[in-house]
Amino acid sequence: MSYKNRYDFIKNRNIFFIASAAVTVIGIIMVLLFNMHYGVDFKSGTSLDLALGKTTDKAQVEQIFADAKLSPVILTIGGANSDRVSARYDEVLTEEQVKVLTTTFAGVFGEQVSSEVNTVSPDxxxxxxxxxxxxxxxxxxxxxxxxxxxxxxxxxxxxxxxxxxxxxxxxxxxxxxxxxxxxxxxxxxxxxxxxxxxxxxxxxxxxxxxxxxxxxxxxxxxxxxxxxxxxxxxxxxxxxxxxxxxxxxxxxxxxxxxxxxxxxxxxxxxxxxxxxxxxxxxxxxxxxxxxxxxxxxxxxxxxxx
CATH class of the missing domain: 1.20.1640.10 (Multidrug efflux transporter AcrB transmembrane domain)
Structure with a gap:
């Protein structure tokens, strides 16, 4: 079978080299200037995942965090009509603060609320x-x-x-x-x-x-x-x-x-x-x-x- 009429990758190699080099240079500049956006695994802090058992929306969840006076740096709702909430804090929360949050959510959504807490120290x-x-x-x-x-x-x-x-x-x-x-x-x-x-x-x-x-x-x-x-x-x-x-x-x-x-x-x-x-x-x-x-x-x- 002849492959001569197919796309010539070798003839057009410079297109790929230039495009790949451009992406690499942009990536190097971004990493040097802004570093990576590290998650809780590589940056000290606390990550809190909540399963509410009932659907919610971002406005309601934000209000609950505000009432507890523990608004997170990053707040993620699982999606439309979701019952899962993820909150990210740059500081390490104490057991008492975590208890306040879980108690506040349980007061709104009921005792079926479950939580998973991941805490990473700076070291x-x-x-x-x-x-x-x-x-x-x-x-x-x-x-x-x-x-x-x-x-x-x-x-x-x-x-x-x-x-x-x-x-x-x-x-x-x-x-x-x-x-x-x-x-x-x-x-x-x-x-x-x-x-x-x-x-x-x-x-x-x-x-x-x-x-x-x-x-x-x-x-x-x-x-x-x-x-x-x-x-x-x-x-x-x-x-x-x-x-x-x-x-x-x-x-x-x-x-x-x-x-x-x-x-x-x-x-x-x-x-x-x-x-x-x-x-x-x-x-x-x-x-x-x-x-x-x-x-x-x-x-x-x-x-x-």
Missing amino acids: MANEMKNKAMIAVGVASLAVALYVTIRFEWRFALSAIVTILYDAFFVIAIFSIFRLEVDLPFVAAVLTTIGYSINDKIVILDRIRENLRFAKLKTDADLAELVNTSIWQTMGRSINTVITVLIAALCLYLFGSESIKLFALAKMIGLVSGVYSSICLATPMWYLLKRTSLKSVKAAPAKANP
């Missing part, structure tokens, strides 16, 4: 933040080591650079749109690294197989080989990401408030992973391989003494 927040960064770093290094052993250095370098891009892309999107970063977000980034390397290995392995039978004489031959390899694995890449995207979308639409941002980060990472595998990793390998082809051709060109 614990710093420790969790450091451990999260270590986890992402160790995972990235482990993947880099595996790819380096499994493939030649050009494949490894292309995969490693684009895996780091995928992880940072999720971080950049959350920083740009000021979305909350918590422990589930770290889990989503780690999962993104795993899915990303899977996509890349599928395509790069097909390139390696096609190289065994290819007779490369020109840059056009190399570009054709890479484009053919991409299209040969396109169906598998798209089907895999769509399958997992459906599951992540269901978590986002029907899951609880605490898991929505995890699902969103997962969806962003999945899309970034398949994009970088097709549009970044393979063109990057092409550029590295093209340089080696030119150096091989240059050797016979020397005049005999």
Whole structure:
């Protein structure tokens, strides 16, 4: 089957490089200027989740918090006609303050009101933040080591650079749109690294197989080989990401408030992973391989003494 009439990813590689570089630069600027919007897991404070047993609206809930004189920094209602309320405080609430809140809500909605309280001290927040960064770093290094052993250095370098891009892309999107970063977000980034390397290995392995039978004489031959390899694995890449995207979308639409941002980060990472595998990793390998082809051709060109 001929793939010559399909979209030429190698010819249009600069479009992808420029777009990805722009997103990366914007993300770096946002992270440096505004940092991440850390949740209670990485910032000291108290998070209070209430199940009221009766539907409510934001105006009613805000009034209850005002009556208790404990208005939160962030207040989230589960949705229209929801009975779930999430409140975020930058300071650590005392047991007495939590009791005042739960008692006030119970007085309005009845004894069926239940609550879940998560409190993080400043020391614990710093420790969790450091451990999260270590986890992402160790995972990235482990993947880099595996790819380096499994493939030649050009494949490894292309995969490693684009895996780091995928992880940072999720971080950049959350920083740009000021979305909350918590422990589930770290889990989503780690999962993104795993899915990303899977996509890349599928395509790069097909390139390696096609190289065994290819007779490369020109840059056009190399570009054709890479484009053919991409299209040969396109169906598998798209089907895999769509399958997992459906599951992540269901978590986002029907899951609880605490898991929505995890699902969103997962969806962003999945899309970034398949994009970088097709549009970044393979063109990057092409550029590295093209340089080696030119150096091989240059050797016979020397005049005999």
